[in-house]
Amino acid sequence: METAENFLRMxxxxxTLLMAVLLVRDAGRSLxxxxxxxxxxxxxxxxxxxxxxxxxxxxxxxxPILALCVSNPVLFWLLARALFDDGFRLVPAHGFIVVVFLVxxxxxxxxxxxxxxxxxxxxxxxxxxxxAHALWVAYRGRADDLSEERRAFRLPxxxxxxxxxxxxxxxxxxxxxxxxSAPVRVIPVAIIAVLALASALRLVALQSDELxxxxxPAKPATTPIREDEADAGSLARLNDLMEREQMWRQEGLTIAxxxxxxxxxxxxxxxxxxxxxxxxxxxxxxxxYRIEAAxxxxxxxARRRLPVLTxxxxxxxxxxxPFNRAFKDTTGMTPTEFRRAHLGGGQNDLAES
Numbered sequence: 048m049e050t051a052e053n054f055l056r057m058x059x060x061x062x063t064l065l066m067a068v069l070l071v072r073d074a075g076r077s078l079x080x081x082x083x084x085x086x087x088x089x090x091x092x093x094x095x096x097x098x099x100x101x102x103x104x105x106x107x108x109x110x111p112i113l114a115l116c117v118s119n120p121v122l123f124w125l126l127a128r129a130l131f132d133d134g135f136r137l138v139p140a141h142g143f144i145v146v147v148f149l150v151x152x153x154x155x156x157x158x159x160x161x162x163x164x165x166x167x168x169x170x171x172x173x174x175x176x177x178x179a180h181a182l183w184v185a186y187r188g189r190a191d192d193l194s195e196e197r198r199a200f201r202l203p204x205x206x207x208x209x210x211x212x213x214x215x216x217x218x219x220x221x222x223x224x225x226x227x228s229a230p231v232r233v234i235p236v237a238i239i240a241v242l243a244l245a246s247a248l249r250l251v252a253l254q255s256d257e258l259x260x261x262x263x264p265a266k267p268a269t270t271p272i273r274e275d276e277a278d279a280g281s282l283a284r285l286n287d288l289m290e291r292e293q294m295w296r297q298e299g300l301t302i303a304x305x306x307x308x309x310x311x312x313x314x315x316x317x318x319x320x321x322x323x324x325x326x327x328x329x330x331x332x333x334x335x336y337r338i339e340a341a342x343x344x345x346x347x348x349a350r351r352r353l354p355v356l357t358x359x360x361x362x363x364x365x366x367x368x369p370f371n372r373a374f375k376d377t378t379g380m381t382p383t384e385f386r387r388a389h390l391g392g393g394q395n396d397l398a399e400s
Contacts, residue, residue, distance in 0.1 A: 056094050056098060059090070059091070059094050060091045060094045060095065063087045063088070063090045063091040063094070064087070064088070064091050066083075066084075066087040067084045067085075067087035067088045067091070068084075070083050070084035070087060071084045078129050078135075078136075078137065079126070079129045079130055082122065082125050082126040082129050083126055085122050085126075086119070086122045086123055086126045088115060089115055089116065089118060089119035089122045089123070090119070092112050092113075092115035092116040092119065093116050093119055095112050095116070096112060096113060096116035113152070114149060117148050117149055117152045117170075118145050118148060118149070120148070120173070120174035120177045120178060121141070121144050121145050121148060121177060123177070123178065123181055124177040124178070124180060124181045125137070125141060126181075127181035127182075127184050127185055127204070128181070128184055130185070130197070130200075130204070131184050131185050131188050131192075131197070131201065132184060132188070133327055133328050133331060134331075134376055147173070148170065148173065148174075151166045151167075151169055151170040151173070152166075152170060154166040155167045155170060182205050185201050185204050185205045186201065186202075186205055188201075188328070189201050189202075190301070190302070190329075191302070191328050191329040191330045191331075192317075192327070192328065192329075193302075193317045193318075193320050193321035193326055193327050193328060193329055193332070194321055194327050195314075195317065195318060195321070197327070198317075278311070278315070278319065281309055281310070281311050281315070281316075281319055282319060282323055284308075284309050284310065285305075285309050285316070285319065285320075288305070288308055288309065289336060293336075294308065295333045295336040295337055295362075295363055296337075296361065296362060296363045297363055298360075298363050298364070298365050299365070300333060300363065301329075302316060302317065302329045317329075320332055333363065334373045334377070337362040337363055337364065337370075337373070338373060338374055338377045338378070340362055341358055341359075341362055341370070341374060341382065342378070342385065344358050345358065345382055345385050345386040345389065345390075346385075346386070346389040346390065348390060351386070351390050355367065355370075355382045355383060355386075358370075358382070359382075370382070
């Protein structure tokens with residue numbers, strides 16, 4: 048059994064290291080590609096950290112591998128965010144989270160008694176929370192995802208990598224740092240080896256780099272980017288609904304409702320908006336129209352006393368919070384700041400939440 052474990056462990060390490068090299072080579076310019084490469088290194092580090100001989104390594108080898116292993120939950124969380132959240136960007140706070148994990152692990156290793164136990168529990172709780180949030184990020188955006196390739200990848204990501212990461216966190220919490228027997232160790236090693244091989248095959252077979260190198264979100268537009276792939280009649284109907292009838296003003300508008308109005312199946316409308324118009328997210332597609340209309344309203348002197356909330360509701364937003372976030376993500380300013388920049392001070396704006 049120990050021989051099988053060592054073989055599977057080495058196979059997983061080789062495959063994940065090879066994946067990291069390929070990811071840097073082929074997708075190293077994108078945030079998703081870099082994070083995927085870092086996570087692959089983290090998986091390789093976990094394979095080494097969880098071995099029974101890890102403690103025999105030289106401190107010069109032991110410490111960097113342990114640091115990468117400890118950072119793995121954060122890397123997994125960041126990868127999920129970058130994969131499935133089009134607006135995600137790395138900020139200094141993400142580095143601070145990695146530092147917190149490293150500090151907690153250092154306290155666990157160096158301290159003793161109750162302090163070490165508390166640090167260990169906090170470390171596992173934080174890892175569990177990040178893994179759970181990564182699953183939620185992957186699942187929650189499925190309805191609005193217009194990229195067929197990414198949408199199809201969400202559920203396997205949740206079931207395969209995500210659920211197993213949760214299992215690892217729970218298992219390590221139960222074991223409490225103890226080294227399990229070889230029959231127990233071989234099970235997660237075998238699963239990781241299979242997942243690593245499947246991921247490598249998927250990477251090789253992937254015809255498009257849509258997942259690893261996402262395209263830049265398109266600006267609101269109605270001119271087809273690739274007209275040969277779009278149904279001209281459906282596209283014309285969609286443009287008429289959005290421009291002349293302004294369906295984007297409807298609160299709670301879903302892609303299913305819009306597909307009914309266009310007269311095409313939902314999957315065809317997803318493909319139409321994604322391939323012909325260049326949008327990857329349905330909510331962002333709607334917000335493109337809404338924010339442009341909001342900018343016009345907020346820079347209109349005749350509507351300078353109209354509350355921001357009234358403008359938000361009129362444009363299809365259900366509350367002030369989502370409107371403020373969408374507006375600031377697009378313009379870099381809050382609605383009130385934008386209005387003051389264009390009309391000057393003294394407006395009777397509704398306070399933003």
